[in-house]
Amino acid sequence: MSDSDISPQFDTKMSITDYKKVIQDADNYFNKNFTHVAIDEIVKLRADFFDALLLHLWQCADLVTENLSLNAVGGYGRQTLHLHSDIDICVLFADELSPHQEAQIGQFFTQLWDIGLELGHSVLALNEVDKACEDITIATSLFEIRHLTGPESHAKQVLERLYGDDLWSSEAFFKAKFSEQDERHKKAQGSAFSLEPNLKNSPGGMRDIQTLIWVTRKYFAAEDMAALRRFGFFTADEYAELLESQHFIWRARWALHAAAQRSENRLLIGLQSDVARLMGFGDNSHLAIEKMMRQLYRAMRRISELNQMLLQYFKDEILVQTDKKSTAINQHFEINGRQINARHDDVFVDRKQLIALFIHIAENANDIDGISPQTIRLIRQVRRRLLGDLQDFDSCRKEFISLFRHPQGMGLALSLMHKHGILASYLPQWREIVGQMQFDLYHVYPVDEHTHKLLKNLYSLSYKTEVPSLVQPSAVYKAIENKEVLLLAALFHDLGKGRGGDHSELGAVDALQFAKFHELKPSQAKVMAWLVKNHLLLSLSSQRLDIYDPSEVKNLAKAIGTKARLDALYCLTVADIKATNDDLWTNWKATLLRDLYLSISYALRNGLENVLEQRTIVREHKNEALELMGVSTAPDAIKHLWKRLPLSFFSNAQPSDIARYSKAMTQYPADRALILLDESSTKGSSDLFVYMKDKPGLFVTLFNTLASLQISVQQANISKTKDGYVVESLKILDYDDHPIRTAGRRDRIKQKLKQVLFENRKVPKQRLNSNIGSFVSEAKVEFLHSRKKDRTLISVTALDNPQFMSHFCNGFRLFELNIHSAKITTVGEQVDNVFLVSDKEGQSLDDENKQALKSFFVDIIKEQEPA
Helix, strand or coil: CCHHHCCCCCCCCCCHHHHHHHHHHHHHHHHHHCCCCCHHHHHHHHHHHHHHHHHHHHHHCCCCCCCEEEEECHHHHCCCCCCCCCEEEEEEECCCCCHHHHHHHHHHHHHHHHCCCCEEEEEEEHHHHHHHCCCHHHHHHHHCCEEEECCHHHHHHHHHHHHCCCCCCHHHHHHHHHHHHHHHHHHCCCCCCCCCCECCCCCCCHHHHHHHHHHHHHHHCCCCCHHHHHCCCCCHHHHHHHHHHHHHHHHHHHHHHHHHCCCCCECCHHHHHHHHHHCCCCCCHHHHHHHHHHHHHHHHHHHHHHHHHHHHHHHHHHCCCCCCCEEECCCCEEEECCEEEECCCCHHHCCHHHHHHHHHHHHCCCCCCEECHHHHHHHHHHHHHCCCCHHHCHHHHHHHHHHHHCCCHHHHHHHHHHHCCHHHHHCHHHHHHCCCCCCCCCCCCCHHHHHHHHHHHHHHCCCCCCCHHHHHHHHHHHHCCCHHHHHHHHHHCCCCCCCCCCHHHHHHHHHHHHHHHCCCCHHHHHHHHHHHHCCCHHHHHHHHCCCCCHHHHHHHHHHHCCHHHHHHHHHHHHHHHHHHCCCCCCHHHHHHHHHHHHHHHHHHHHCHHHCCCHHHHHHHHHHHHHHHHCCCCCCHHHHHHHHHCCHHHHHHCCHHHHHHHHHHHHCCCCCCCEEEECCCCCCCCEEEEEEEECCCCHHHHHHHHHHHCCCEEEEEEEEECCCCEEEEEEEEECCCCCCCCCHHHHHHHHHHHHHHHCCCCCCCCCCCCCCHHHCCCCCEEEEECCCCCCCEEEEEEEECCCHHHHHHHHHHHHCCCEEEEEEEEEECCEEEEEEEEECCCCCCCCHHHHHHHHHHHHHHHHHHCCC
16 A cells, blocks of 8 residues: 555645545545555555645645744644544744734635544744643643644744753653543543443553653653663563554554544444454454454553553653662562562562562552562563463462452452453463453443452452441451452352353352362352352342342242351442442442341341241231331221232331321322322432322333333332232332432422323323443343242343333233232343233243243344344
């Protein structure tokens, strides 16, 4: 591919349409050659193309004069112009502009906008450069200045000013860029490894490379990073690795711009399939995305590591640090400043020291912020030379277990072990999940990063917390004696993903093998494997089951068996949910898990055979409700009401709610709809209660009305009275994922529900979830165990789409089924619907009807999913 292949033929008679066509033809040509031409050549040729276009338009605007110069800056100045990147230019002038020149420059910019260029522009007098460069962003942009036309001395004068120490000293410039990068990384929460990484601004992205270039230019007056090899900061292998990683990200960014047809830096899930295809990973969507993202994460991890190493070298070279003390830890390591440093280059010949390094970091957590660049280089070298796994060495195995037993082991030590690839070098199973995508609606990190965050969440429970939803988990975690068993289970909980089969089962087998290999006690190995196998038990149970039903609690208590297991599983569940998605852990979920934990704990503490039966619970709740009403014996109106209500009403509701709802129902006119919406915002969700005469499609209407009001249903229970009334209790959150906060909002919600449910007003148009279009998620239909022989318990999991509820009820009508109860639980963008049903004869469904109903749900939901 040569310059002549795209050399445009410009003339003064070209119209705006002609220019747009020439640009489009050039971009089409670049896209056509993108797959088989080096990306650094592509971005340079595109910069060359726009050089020619701008020079032509500059001449057409009659701006060729000794007073004016046109210069490229920013990425365009570096001649790395991506498909939809801004074209950054700077017009410099020596003498004051005449009104005619100002008009000509204005017309020049207008023409560039007219032909559709994304333009970044500035006009500066040479005597104003110093003032403009007080802004570090402007100074950085001008460091990339490249002369296009006009007096070449203008650009040289700018660079001379910037290379000198009058505007920015090397020390001040380095501190500003280092601080800028630190802030940028904090916004990304220190990680590039979300499912939608920002190719430009995330740690390990293009900005990290550019920061190295900028510091290099300022301190060494060098044009590119190749100079770093000459100055001894980079080895040849490191430089080649950085270029390789940079070119991969450049290629990904070009493909992203092509797929999005706009300037886009975030690799959005909805675009990943097209980006993977454009990059040559194939048309198999999930497999292609998986391959692409693994390589991308690998490239970003390499860049991040090299960036950290180089910036620390620069820091030591540029900044004078008079207070940098050196304290020996042992014969192998020392603390230099606030970094741990290897005292000799052959320290890692003893592989044990690779793990011991991180134990020293844990032991000196208050004095260490990171690893010295010299030691990072040694880690990188030995990491490449490993022929097997670090766990093959007996001494490494002992050190690894010691790290998980150390109170500070899951702090900075774990993060650095993960960041520098030692976890992957230790565990073969970890290597398999590094950068592994999770194609669902609520995991926002790949498997390795999710697991890393889970371990960090567990570690954070050991500290005092002011977060109400974490007070209980923190108290439980602190009381656990053998925390290493829980932490190792957390390490293995998702390592079985991506291998086919149940990841919990596969992970449990791996955990047993690991425990045996590392000589854990048989009892510890058993608990560790059990936790991995059952790590979803509490989470799924809280979503699907009636956690206030003593028989369900009894079954869970039997499955868990001991208080120690319950404590570990509870903490693991909390940390897992928080690590899945930053927005998934809510006060409502915390309350639900806490209540379930306390119920099971009570059952275990009092013996499984002493769990109160449902009728005992109902009797206690009724008595407490009467006390709250200020009476010892139920009045006739209450007796009559309670005889009509199902037992589930009393077992599910708290005594205070039973008292409040019962009082309201006895005062409720039979021809009206009773709608209650509590004022409390301390429960994590708002309680909505509806009581009225049953009618076809009532629950669907209620659900759709709430959806139109941007109310999300977190949990719903529906039951029927013996005389045809419906009792519906729902846990709801407002559009901001908080309880309904204001009286005005509550009144509007109740008014709308009354209009629709009782006055038969039209259901408002629903707002479909905007995230649904990015995913394809098949409906999951399961028939769960029912403790009632004449009932069938069916679970249907699907995307959060209000229309699905009407399809469910249509199916029940088609099959002539009776709905005895319903429970709806929202998890991320997914909803788990559990219905207790019977056939028209009042019996449980036979196998034939089960299969027919399952096929109906799967087919009807598939029809509603995006193509």
